[in-house]
Amino acid sequence: MREFPTLELENMLSGEGVEYVAGVDEAGRGPVAGPVTAAAVVFSISKTGFSYGRFGGEVRDSKLIPEKKRESIAAEIKERALAFSIAHVPNEMIDSINILNATRLAVIQAVESLKVKPQVVLIDGKFLNLKNFTCISVVKGDLNIFSIAAASILAKTSRDALMRNYALDFPHYSFERNKGYLTDQHLQAIRNYGLSPIHRRSFSINCRTS
């Protein structure tokens, strides 16, 4: 495993004349509250000699970057990208169509909302290829592929910002810290105050018997 993602795949595609390559990734499949979020980002790879320089070295799977630093890297990704798009699928939808289908919906919405239509979409192996796009599925893409790592940073920072906002509306649950993931403190808050409107019902009901 490489320590940092590279542009190797993007450069190779560029060499074959593919100009617009999108990376896509998600955040928020595991929490019990809030949306699942996907981001897609397109960089201009074809410009000869274009180097992401030091910035390139900072872009890696969002989970490997401290929260504070993620924000500034996300801002830089947005500035340098040719196009980017972020889609949130809310908790009610997750409950009704399940987390796998909801994640896929977010991924599709993010890719389809890009202002630049990508010729190739790079996508982590755990997601289904998109029917209307040429996809390259990469196992552990978030660790190895620059565009996917960049998308993971956009998805994570955007979702985190949303959860910090929700924390203002529903202050009992410390969403600004746990981002909807089930910490001991979060569980205790649910015991004390019940579920908020942004909690996913499917986790607590265990099984819908209807």
Add this chain to the structure above:
Amino acid sequence: MLNKALGAKGEELAADFLTRQGYEIVTRNFRYDRGEIDIIVKRQKLISFCEVKTRTTRTFGTGEEAVNFRKQNQLRKVAEGFIAEQQLTHESFTDDHEFRFDVIVIEIGRNQTNIRIIENAF
């Protein structure tokens, strides 16, 4: 009956039940990472990940069909592992597939056995 044998018996009954419901068994006891999905079935474009809960009537009503959050998350990860594996081998595996998590409850009694399926359980 030992729990393990009971579980195996339940899975056998569930697989048989699903086949008679018109599902095609894709794989059984699919393992990925540290998790396992008991039965994966398909029908047209639907892929269903099935968790089998088997109990005897002596333990009836202990809420064993409950799949807690930790287990849900684990099943989700294993399902993603299955999808990733399929994509490596089947290029036609695209986003027109629909996924579902089902729980199959098997109650083995002295005189009769009950089977029910909780579709789209979580």
